[in-house]
Amino acid sequence: AQSGRKVGVALVGLGNYSESILAPALMAAKHCELKGIVTGTPRKVPKWQEKYGIADKNVYSYDTMHEAANNPDIDVMYIVTPTGVHMKYSLIAANAGKHVWCEKPMAMNVDQCQRIIDACNKNKVKLSIGYRMQHEPNTIRFGQYAASKPFGQMQSLYARAGYAGNGFPEDYWRMKKDMGGGAMYDMGVYPLNGVRYLSKMEPIAISATHDKSHPHIFKEVDETTYFTLEFANGMQADCGTSIVKSFNKARVECEKGWYELNPMSQYSGVKGLTSNGDTFAAISGMQQTLQMDNDALAIINDSPVLVPGIDGLRDIHVVEAAFKSAADNGKRIL
Ligand code: NDP
Incomplete structure (x- = not known):
């Protein structure tokens, strides 16, 4: 993210947690904002675009999400899909040069967790696991x-x-x-x-x-x-x-x-x-707002994240x- 600008987040998987919790929590965030969506369900797109003012160029499917590599609006891809496909989409995001926020549990086994960590290291992007309680x-x-x-x-x-x-x-x-x-x-x-x-x-x-x-x-x-x-x-x-x-x-x-x-x-x-x-x-606010603001600040300041990949792997x-x-x-x- 450029200085003075909020970190741009794309939610990957528009299920219940993205829709009822993360998107509202992003609205209250100081250091990040909802800029993009990745979904396999086209009928969800108009409602999300309208509600959150998401530009056409920031809407992706799982087949096109790698193209976000060329999209400066998006700094982070937040993987909020079923756990069985966390690794698949985390690797695509990391290889697109985007910071990865990955929901808990990190992946299905230690090998998958390690592959996410390695991909983020290789692409020099930050990886943070969605353990919101560590921000509470x-x-x-x-x-x-x-x-x-x-x-x-x-x-x-x-x-x-x-x-x-x-x-x-x-x-x-x-x-x-x-x-x-x-x-x-x-x-x-x-x-x-x-x-x-x-x-x-x-x-x-x-x-x-x-x-x-x-x-x-x-x-x-x-x-x-x-x-x-x-x-x-x-x-x-x-x-x-x-x-x-x-x-x-x-x-x-x-x-x-x-x-x-x-x-x-x-x-x-x-x-x-x-x-x-x-x-x-x-607290009165949302834990997820604290979580995403902390993770955004780690990107802005290039400082360590509070919940790194190794914590999810362990x-x-x-x-x-x-x-x-x-x-x-x-x-x-x-
Ligand atoms: P949902 O079932 O409500 O939504 C999952 C979404 O993932 C779907 O709506 C779909 O979105 C997308 N998706 C992508 N691939 C698949 C697939 N193969 N099968 C089904 N859906 C797919 O789940 P939740 O939102 O409740 O959970 C998502 C993740 O978030 C999980 O990892 C869960 O553990 C985590 N979570 C974390 C919480 C927390 O407090 N930290 C709380 C709740 C969940 P689309 O149609 O847009 O493609």
Whole structure:
């Protein structure tokens, strides 16, 4: 982006998250703006152009998005497609010389994550993963407690993120394992990334189990997965995720007290609470506005992004291990 100008963003995939959350969040952003769209559904185009004033020359399909290489309006391509095709479109964006913002979970496996990282490095563009909670002030505050230790040594963590859904039509990508459907990919990365962020430690082992109560609905994908992460100092994190059960909280137990994010990963209302009785109110704006402004500033200032590709890759390493462990009766692995 030229100095004084907002970073131009093209949303790639105009599904629910782009339409109901990211586009409105971009309207409130200070350092970036919605300039382009990439869609495989032509009927969506007129509504988006009209609502957001998007020029004809900034409208692409998946087959033409590489042509954005010649379009100075677009600095960033934000990949908001199903997880199974994050890598495909991230590589096209990087090879077009555009910065890549890639939604969570980063990709289907570690190899795909590494290929995204390599393509961004090769093309000298920034890569940032859409973990919005790492831009949320109460989450950031408690992330800093890992070093400042206001409640003494950390002893254990607990994190759950799930919603009480009834499944989706069978042909929808969230019901397909190879597209990144199921609890562990779609929601499990919130407790997983959350405990890694709050502990500032990497797990050395995982033991996971699936809880299947609706096998007639969820034929391919996991509906509830519980996993325990173990850290080098012996500390454990008790984690869970679900697309049929509602829970949402992260809590850190320490020698001399506790602190928690409740809820931990909702779009709004994320409050911080501590055993001292402190309450940290939820922010009023959108987390996604903070996220995209931080990522835009990293481009403008050529500074490191808050959530680099390696963070997404490390989660996917654990997600892959979770499935292996669950397939082997919860065997402890990593
Ligand atoms: P949707 O199903 O609502 O939308 C996905 C869109 O991707 C489709 O509408 C379509 O847009 C496009 N698309 C491209 N290729 C395909 C394909 N092969 N099959 C189906 N759709 C395709 O999903 P969401 O918007 O809910 O999720 C998209 C991504 O965003 C996921 O990776 C998800 O994990 C992430 N997400 C992140 C959230 C967060 O809080 N960080 C919250 C919600 C989702 P088009 O018709 O324009 O081509």
